[in-house]
Amino acid sequence: MSAMHEEFVRQGNWLFKNRSLLPLLVLIVCYGYYVFNIYIEDPFYQTISNYCPSYKYGCLLISLVGVAIRVYTIGYAPAGTSGRNTAKQIADELNTTGIYSIIRHPLYFGNYLMSLGIVLLPRSITLTVIFTLIFWLYYERIMYAEEDFLRHKFGQDFLNWSTRVPTFLPRRITGRATSLPFSWKKVLRQEKMEFGLFF
Numbered sequence: 001m002s003a004m005h006e007e008f009v010r011q012g013n014w015l016f017k018n019r020s021l022l023p024l025l026v027l028i029v030c031y032g033y034y035v036f037n038i039y040i041e042d043p044f045y046q047t048i049s050n051y052c053p054s055y056k057y058g059c060l061l062i063s064l065v066g067v068a069i070r071v072y073t074i075g076y077a078p079a080g081t082s083g084r085n086t087a088k089q090i091a092d093e094l095n096t097t098g099i100y101s102i103i104r105h106p107l108y109f110g111n112y113l114m115s116l117g118i119v120l121l122p123r124s125i126t127l128t129v130i131f132t133l134i135f136w137l138y139y140e141r142i143m144y145a146e147e148d149f150l151r152h153k154f155g156q157d158f159l160n161w162s163t164r165v166p167t168f169l170p171r172r173i174t175g176r177a178t179s180l181p182f183s184w185k186k187v188l189r190q191e192k193m194e195f196g197l198f199f
Contacts, residue, residue, distance in 0.1 A: 066113030
């Protein structure tokens, strides 16, 4: 293994342990910026608000789609996978059906949409671009470390799956059906923090 590979894995594992920090920081910064624009009555902001009164509902819809993706992913995930563990990587089996047959990291894609809805509220293109770049740099390392773990644990099965399924942006909306039942209990147990932050 190269030194760069080891460094990426090390950084990814550290970020994995602290992966709840970014959404919280995004929430604080963007909500603060949103409130600041309202209180100073920025003319451009108020003009756009008058012409697009339903804009904030569109932002809410984007965040809700992200929530739905997380709920769907966790509700159908096998035990020992897609958890909120932070101490180390855990995967009792390789998820290749359901949403994992469409995208390899659906939870992080859901995180992006949840946060994007909040980031879009201030109507700042600059803020949206900066957030997207930071999000990608932040989660790229985490995904790298996770996939390194999965490759070592599941070998050729992981390689076969990863060549068929895109990393982050889905190319289709249908995939292989899962045989597992949906579990609301698992969703509520794991997502209580996200629900608390966004609702």
